[in-house]
Each structure stands twice: as structure tokens, then as C-alpha cells.
Amino acid sequence: MTELDVRPRAGDTARGTTAPADGGVRGKGLGGNSVGLMGSAVIGISTVAPVYCLTSTLGSTAGQVGLQMPAIFLAGFLPMLLVAFAYRELNKAMPDCGTSFTWTVKAFGPKVGWMCGWGLVIATIIVLSNLAGVATSFFWLLAGEVTGSDSIAALDDNKAVHIVTCLALIAVATAISYRGMTATKGLQYALVGLQLVVLALFVVMAVQKANSGAFATSMDFSWSWLNPFAVKSFATFTAGLSLSIFMFWGWDACLTANEETTGSEKTPGRAALIAMVVLVGSYLATAVAAQMAVGSGTSGLGLANSDTSDNVFAALAGPIMGPGLGVLLFVAVLASAAASLQTTFIPVARTVLAMSTYEALPASYARVHPRFRTPGKATITAGVATGVFYTVMTLVSEHVLVDTIYALGLMICFYYALTAFGCVWFFRADLTRSFRDLVFKGVFPGVGGVLLTAVFGKTLYDMWNPAYGSGSSVFGVGSVFVIGVGLLLLGVVLMLVMQRRSPAFFRGEVLTRETPSLVVED
Numbered sequence: 001m002t003e004l005d006v007r008p009r010a011g012d013t014a015r016g017t018t019a020p021a022d023g024g025v026r027g028k029g030l031g032g033n034s035v036g037l038m039g040s041a042v043i044g045i046s047t048v049a050p051v052y053c054l055t056s057t058l059g060s061t062a063g064q065v066g067l068q069m070p071a072i073f074l075a076g077f078l079p080m081l082l083v084a085f086a087y088r089e090l091n092k093a094m095p096d097c098g099t100s101f102t103w104t105v106k107a108f109g110p111k112v113g114w115m116c117g118w119g120l121v122i123a124t125i126i127v128l129s130n131l132a133g134v135a136t137s138f139f140w141l142l143a144g145e146v147t148g149s150d151s152i153a154a155l156d157d158n159k160a161v162h163i164v165t166c167l168a169l170i171a172v173a174t175a176i177s178y179r180g181m182t183a184t185k186g187l188q189y190a191l192v193g194l195q196l197v198v199l200a201l202f203v204v205m206a207v208q209k210a211n212s213g214a215f216a217t218s219m220d221f222s223w224s225w226l227n228p229f230a231v232k233s234f235a236t237f238t239a240g241l242s243l244s245i246f247m248f249w250g251w252d253a254c255l256t257a258n259e260e261t262t263g264s265e266k267t268p269g270r271a272a273l274i275a276m277v278v279l280v281g282s283y284l285a286t287a288v289a290a291q292m293a294v295g296s297g298t299s300g301l302g303l304a305n306s307d308t309s310d311n312v313f314a315a316l317a318g319p320i321m322g323p324g325l326g327v328l329l330f331v332a333v334l335a336s337a338a339a340s341l342q343t344t345f346i347p348v349a350r351t352v353l354a355m356s357t358y359e360a361l362p363a364s365y366a367r368v369h370p371r372f373r374t375p376g377k378a379t380i381t382a383g384v385a386t387g388v389f390y391t392v393m394t395l396v397s398e399h400v401l402v403d404t405i406y407a408l409g410l411m412i413c414f415y416y417a418l419t420a421f422g423c424v425w426f427f428r429a430d431l432t433r434s435f436r437d438l439v440f441k442g443v444f445p446g447v448g449g450v451l452l453t454a455v456f457g458k459t460l461y462d463m464w465n466p467a468y469g470s471g472s473s474v475f476g477v478g479s480v481f482v483i484g485v486g487l488l489l490l491g492v493v494l495m496l497v498m499q500r501r502s503p504a505f506f507r508g509e510v511l512t513r514e515t516p517s518l519v520v521e522d
Helices: 037-048 050-093 100-108 110-147 150-157 159-178 181-212 234-248 267-294 312-343 345-357 376-396 398-426 435-463 479-501
Strands: none
Touching: 037 050, 037 181, 037 267, 037 312, 037 345, 050 110, 050 181, 050 234, 050 267, 050 312, 050 398, 050 435, 100 110, 100 345, 100 398, 110 150, 110 159, 110 312, 110 345, 110 376, 110 398, 110 479, 150 159, 159 312, 159 345, 159 376, 181 267, 181 312, 234 267, 234 398, 234 435, 267 312, 312 345, 345 376, 376 398, 398 435, 398 479, 435 479
């Protein structure tokens, strides 16, 4: 079945296209009213993958900040919450699936907007490849647990088997995303529900273990754990904060589905806030319970033990939940990674669709499947890019793959901060109109942008040191810095290429800069 090309041509308003309106904002041909408030919130939670984030970062965060881990989670939540208000306000004015790309073009112009869109796209590709790798590892780990065979679990150590399994999972996730968000709505509800139920069970059993003194490192809860000022140094604080920010990345996926959501002006913003509250509650409860049960030390079951810190739940599943229920944690991590692998295609595919619709990328990516009403080519391209990226990085060096993941924080801070500042500038004429406008369109987004910019700058500085990440270097410069800055510079090169191919967009003739004279209120 041939896909529809919904990208308008000059003077063309034929069926299948939407004429430019409202400063150049265009329809994309996506399936409207496909998702409600709950479904949108589930997309946000699923994309973040809370169980996967916890098992992969609890240990490393504890290693950085010790007992102040819960405080760091709260500190990471703050800039994300402030940026979420920026997304909500911008979405009410312009519910466009291009989100950060479209909004920053409207605020700052084509070049800044293009780079903001590139930051989102490349961050998502890195996350997709990492999710696929984690899902593959837990697939074989779970298979070994179920069969009781160490040889089956060890198949993940076989590079060829690992890559083939990983590519198969990426292919399945791509196919599901190609068919649209309603194709697996029930499954997404079940997978997100499973994650939250297993986390709740883990929290209850961890607290019980702590109260019974089951482990030598168990400790009583202290309110001082929630004090971020108790962190021993600013460098340690920012390192932990960078990890915490990564744990909240992905909530904005529900905003990129705004053109497919019922009540597109308000529902996605409300869903994002719901997702954020659920995430921070889950993270705080799990961090406190785990710390009470085993402590944050570097020996035994301690969360900061370097032998287990990269996969905390694998180490704690049996001791805390027992051999029977402990398997549920493995299932939950696999479900978390698999569910997120599917929903994480939403932001990258729809951002590419929007960039193509507005002539910032080749026209072919603006095609929407006539039956599924999804960005077919953009979705497939994202899947292929993810598979190629993961395969190449794995074959080159596992150190390179690890450093690429460390560089992810740079991309996240980059495009979130630009979006936050874009909100302040876009609504600058409204800031004196009312106290509400000043706070939600100015102060909150502005402070969020400043915080993320500070983390961006400090992370960039730290990345220069080869000790940051895997310890690898290129001509004495940390490989994380080379990868992070290199990917951003690659975006600059691609932008210059597109500027020659599509000069109208970069002259501001397609999507114009403007300040709204009227914004919809609650």
C-alpha cells in the first residue's frame, strides 16, 4: 500500500495535504483522537522505562552521592518538572508533533530549531540502541533463570548471538510502531502496570527486610537522605544529577503524540505532569527502600558495589524477594526495556516527520501510511539507524558503546534547555499580562533552562577528562567528549547540507517566527 505524502507543495492544497496556517504550522495526516489522557500518560511512563532506569542507575548514583541518592532523584526531578511546564504551555499554543523542533523554530528561527530537533533525534537513537541491548541481555538472563541453565544465560556473552537477538528485537519494535499506537495499547497498559506492581512489591519486601535486620548493612530511614546539600562536593552533585536527569528522560514522548491525542491542546501536557509524578514517586520509594535494606556501601549487597552496580535488581532479586518472586524483577526489567523500545520510536519518528513536513529534511520522510496513519518511512529509518548504530558500536568496542551512553546526558540537556528558553522567548509578550503567565511561561521554564544549561556546561567540562566514562581517550581528550561534541557537530554538517537543498526553510519562509497575541487558557 502506497504511503501518503502529506507535505504541501507551493500552491498545493489537494486532498491528503493541509495548507499552511497559523504561522506556517501544518497538519501531518496522523490519526487523530487515537490516545486519551491515560494512554498518553502511559506512553510517557513507558518511554522512560522506570524499572530499567532503576536497575541500571541505582548503583552508579549511590556510588557518586552515597546516602543522598533520594535527594539527587528529587534534584533531577526539579528541572524536568520546570521544563514540563514549558512543554505544556507551548503545546497549548501549538500542538505540533515536532514539539521541540517546531517550537524552537518559532521562537529562535530555523537554525536553532534544526539543531534542537537533531539533539532530540540523536538522543533517541542512542537510547533505542541501549534499550535493545538491555532487552537482549535480560532476555537471555531470564531464559537462563526459567530453564535453570547457565549455558543458556551465557549466550548473551556470545557477541554474534547478542547482536542477532538485538536486531530481531529492534525489527519487532519497529514493526509494531509502524502499525500505530493503538495496535498494542492494551499491551502497553499491561507492561507499565506490571512494572509499577513489581516495584511496589519490591519496596514492601525491602522495607520488611530492613526492619527485620536481615542484612548486616541494613539501616533505618533518615530524613537527611533527602537533603541535597549534604552531598560532599559540587562535582559529585552534578555527576549524580546528570544520572538523575537521564532517569527522567522520555516523558516528553506523550507530547510528540499530541496530534494523535484527544484534546491535543491540553491532554498531552497534563499527561506529561502525571507521568512525572508517577516516576518521581516510584524512584523515591524504590531508592529509600533499597537503601534501607542493603545500604549504599561498596561491599556485599551494598548498592555501590562495583560488581553489581550496573544491574542492581539482578543482585537484589533473590536476597530480597526470594527465588520465586525474584524472577518477577527479571520479567519487569525485560518488560520495561521492551515496552520502552516500542514507544521510544514515537518521538524520533514524529520529529523526523515534522522536520520533513516543514522542508527541513527530505520530502520522502513526510509520508504517512494511509491505513495506520503513522510516519512509515521515518519509523523504518529510525529502526535501521538504531540497528546499524548498535551493531557498529558493539563491534568497534564496548567501551565506545558505554561512552556513547554517557554522552547521552549532553544531548538531553541540550534540547530540553533550548525548549525551555524557547518558551520564555516565544511568550515574552505575555509575561506581564498576569501572574500565572509570568510564572508558568517565564519563571519556571527559565529556571529549568538555566539548571539544565549548568549541567550541560559542567558535564561538557568533565567529559574532557579521559577518566569520565570508560576511561578511553582520543589524543588525550576523553572519548565521551569526542563522541558527544562530535555528534552535535555532525548535526551542524547535516544542517548545512539541508540548507543548500532546502533554502526556503532556512530563510524562514516555511515555518515563521512569531509571538502569539492570544494563548488558550485552562
